[in-house]
Amino acid sequence: MTDLLDLSIKELLGLYRAKTLSPLDYWQVVEKRIEAFEPAIKALYAYDPKSAREQARASTERWLRDDPRGVLDGIPATLKELIATKGVPVPLGTAAVELTPAATDAPIAARMKEDGAVIFAKTTCPDYGMLSSGLSSFHPLSRNPWDLTQNPGGSSAGAAAAGAAKYGPLHIGTDIGGSVRLPAGWTGLFGFKPSQGRIPVDPYYVGRCAGPMTRYVDDAAIAMATLSRPDWRDGTSLPPNDFDWMDLEIDLRGMKIGVMLDAGCGIAAEPEIRDAVLAAARRFEEAGAVILPVEPVLTRAMLDGLDKFWRARFWGDIATLPAERREKILPYIYSWAEKGADISGVDAVKGFNQTIEMRKACGLLFTTVDAVLSPTNPVVSYAADWASPTNDPERPFEHICFTVPWNMSEQPAASINCGFSKSGMPIGLQIVGPRFDDMRVLKLSKAFETWTGGVKAWPEPARLAS
Template sequence: MTETDFTIRELRRRFAEKSLSPLDYWLALEKHIDAWEPSIAALYLYDPQAAREQAKASSERWMKGGTLGPLDGIPVTLKELIATKDQPVPLGTKAVELTPAEADAPAAARLREDGAVIFAKTTCPDYGMLSSGLSSFHPLSRNPWDITQNPGGSSAGASAAAAAGYGPLHVGTDIGGSVRLPAGWTGVFGFKPSHGRIPVDPYYVGRCAGPITRTVEDAAWSMATLSRPDWRDGTSLPPNDFDWMDLDIDLSGMRIGLMLDAGCGLAVDEDVRIAVEEAAKLFEKAGATIVPAGPVLTRAMLDGLDNFWRSRFWGDIAGLSEERRESILPYIYEWAKGGADISGVDAVKGFNQTIEMRKTCGRLFTEVDAVLSPTNPIVSYPAEWPSPTNDPKLPFEHIAFTVPWNMSEQPASSINCGFSKGMPIGLQIVGPRFDDMRVLRLSKAFENWTGGVKNWPKPPAA
């Protein structure tokens, strides 16, 4: 293991014993990023000089024994959609004017309060509306496991950065799977907490922020910082007193549902199905009872959500000049134009399908304590594609396993459970609403059983 692979716990130990300073660690990480970035294009507003200054200030705090918080000196990226003061938020598109943000969004504010070294934003597709590294504004982001392949999205740069080892913590956002989907396709750990656990601004139905890391513990470590409430999010949950590092769990007596059919969307690849079934056997071996779980999503629900999102998005961009609208990625613009013909009544009917998802998810959790499923139905797809279908008429066929849990506000994670032809496969673990610790504990147990990913991709120049 090189120092650029250190976890948060290991970094804090070395900072405390003064065998490594935040500045020395950053300088090593900077070289590592320079070796990777030309190949995967994960970053926006990368500022190594500002990072050196932040790391130097943190080094001085560690020397004096007066750190600001649990992430002091830890390099962090934030998804481009998460505002940072005095920097523009392009939303991944050429259509937006580059106006500096007036304030840090909640996640950025909490990280800064605790002394984290924020060294870059990470890329996303236009308006965060794709599970892809393709954008009309950013360079094409690629998957470190194979740069001809897609990292997924919309937290595309965050997942690519985590897989490439750009430090231990990257914060993304997730409204239909945008943390978990790219985590699954890049082999890293992605955690979507209960709605409101990590405050967001702007907040919206189903929209969450969550950590993307190489290990479960690093994600758990970040939660004490990221989960502090913020008045700007009207769904922000009350302060919690969780010990986020209490990750032990006894699975005896637990009923865990195994969902291999999402109800609609893309068919599950055989290699994905086999990997998830093998993962379920490990939970069973540890004392859980594995029971079949039917789908919680229907075609009507997914199509209704599509109508609602199209009409909402068309409303967001209708006021733009025609020139600006046409600068949006054509795939997204083609999809969005369908929103112009959706009536208000049909848009409301579409929104009501989010309530139906909440009902079916709630009903399932009267019978089980957790759910296992594939994160992504397919193993991989080309980097240049805007989505796994490459068809704007079928934009959400890949989110059928992930999106219901946004609408039901339940915590869910994606953790690597195998590989197919060198590309990662993600296992999704879902828990009851507000029981974020159960998902983290089950994820940690699985990581312990498998040993986690041991051989991360190396920079092309290495």
Template sequence: MNDILDKTARETVAAFAAKQLSPVEYMQALIARVEASEPQVGALYAFRPEQALQDAKAAESRYMAGAPMGRLDGMPVSVKELIATKGDPIPQGTAAVDLVPATADAPTAARLREDGAIIFAKTTCPDYGMLSSGLSTFHQLSRNPWKLSENPGGSSAGAASAGAAGYGPLHIGTDIGGSVRLPAGWTGLFGFKPSLGRMPIDPYYTGRCAGPMTPTVDDAAFVMPTVTRPDWRDATSLPYEALDWDVPAANVKGMKIGLMLDAGCGLDADPEVKAAVQRAADTFAAQGAEIIPVAPVLTREMLDGLDVGWRARFWGIMQGLSPEKRDKILPYILEWASSAVNYSPIEVARGFDQTFGMRRTCAAVFQQVDVILSPVNPSVSYPADWASPTNDPMRPFEHIAFTMPWNMGEQPAASINCGFSASGMPIGLQIVAPRFADLTVIAVAKAYEDWRGPINNWPRYDA
């Protein structure tokens, strides 16, 4: 019965519409898989199987009457805890936050519900969403389904764990420095960060996006028409375009593709990571693309400046807490943020200004090439109970040097699996295109996915 969960989202909705598969049958299979897997995987927050079944029964009735609510009617979807859902608290991954129910759905949740999707659960994140880890003082520890001793990454940790463990094909995360792409890379998923403003988000912040994390490129493309519809609450939104996300795989012959194997600072990519990305680039070359080595877009000054700005911002938030609440924050995060007490206002302003330097270098590199390939994560894996790949609060962002610049530059970027390490862990290839060229990322990713072939050995814990 659980084989139906391995269908793509498009195939599943088509089967609902053709009355070949019931949303109730699908939801029952999903609930069974979740209940069998969660003790090991630890991906979910606010999982309500009874409500999900009621919603599935309502969708089944609509299909039987030939009147589905929308293009995703009856399709289970998870959303990251940080994405507000009406009536649910938003703990932000930390025990320090009061549990106040959200008064409205955030844009992503609202659009999904409008099209009939069933938000069957939310997914975990670390304290304040500021770690690339499944470690949290509020949520259970999320683990990497490929190897439970290892970390799924983050901050969209639970979304990555759920996607890799087969909790259906559609999961939505958020990304301000790589928080969709990093965990997607470590768990073998396709993770897509659209151009800033393409997918409305609330609350918004410099570089903050939401995006799908899915087993296939087509799953992500299938959900994008829904989640990109406009919402007035996002003052950073792009003018709405009804894009055709069902683009064919790109013909890369003659395309100039940049290859960036050096991030400019931070952790050096492991040899296995570099080798996998180089093999992917060789595949593009074999298909007629011109591979052009490109220099890094990030400097040490830029990365450290952003660190200063973010520390100061979060220390400001934490100063508003009582000492008792502050003591509940993950010690790693508290140590990281509290160091900002010694920064001058000028240092903080200069640090934040580095985002504009990144914006310039990210735009400049696309004067040479059409698309850029790079690693997503510099490391193959790290322990599940570590707060970050360095596990050092004084070196917190050494692993985001390949991903974070594109948040500040606002370019669309994706992670797609390009192989496995000798230890069996997934390795992610990053595909980046110029601002607003979201469909180029999708088309190039589809091409690479076709050449690579499907992943047929996803980890499962309900056998």
């Protein structure tokens, strides 16, 4: 069973094509894995194994006829709870929301269904996706499979936990300040946030992206062929692309790669993380890249401005809720949001304008380098029941300083494992590329994965490990 769970999407498709493994047989292996691990990590929402069996059976019949729907036919996958699927309520991670079945599939769900993916569950997130944590007022506490006392990060918390626990090969998260990359870093996954608009999202707002979270770079690349098809519902949706998403070879000779070890504000990267990132940079240098230290793009004024804007915006979203529903919001988030009531419209706009300053700073940096390496996360790990690495609603964004600028600049960025701490927790390396050059980030990530061999042993549930 473990051997099958280690297979990549490319390997699974090869076995389906050869008719030596069926999607139904593979799903049954994944289902047993979930039964063994889910009671401990609680990654899933709206888990429907009966529907998954039906989808896998239909996929099996298509493969027997040599008539698969698309590149994901028969591949088990999850979607973050915030990504609507028709007929399933979208609680937004909070007990404050009334549970109304979604009327339509969001763009991502529609594309994956068109290509035959076996969507077997949604994955958990914190209230309104506003935390880097598995803590929620609606969902059970999600935990990190590497150490159940530790946090998987967020807001794509359940996606990260499910990926690291090997609940199939593909999990889709969303990211507005690091919510794909941060949990990927803390769980050892590859998390890819593409250029703004490359994967259409609905609803869209400033900086909000979606991306695949996988154990292998190839799996994310394969998924991008499906996920990147345009959708009119996202006004930033990019035109159709003709990328060969699996063309991942790259010549690094002469490429200028910046190394950013200081985010400019927020929590400083811990020594183990700095050491791991510097070791990763040396790998790129050995392959012929020119490694250059670069200054941070973020300032305290930018981060505080973003904080004010997001507080004001979020308070506007929840101010009209009845008091009894607002009181159900996670206290940490409510405490942070209610300060937005005192922020004037002028100050909120000034805060928003700091996102433009981030964009300018990122653009200026990329006039001097071809890519940037940095830590993904500044800390190795933190407690499972904490809302964030500071656990302080007055300092909610101190841990996103390496990741959030690239959302505002609309540039592609990924997190890939670059080692482990002395405590045994994964460490993430962030790789950032120029706007719209998603392939460069994937190619650099694939090169690094090839050099290191990737993560060789993933967590096992106690029942399977004994």
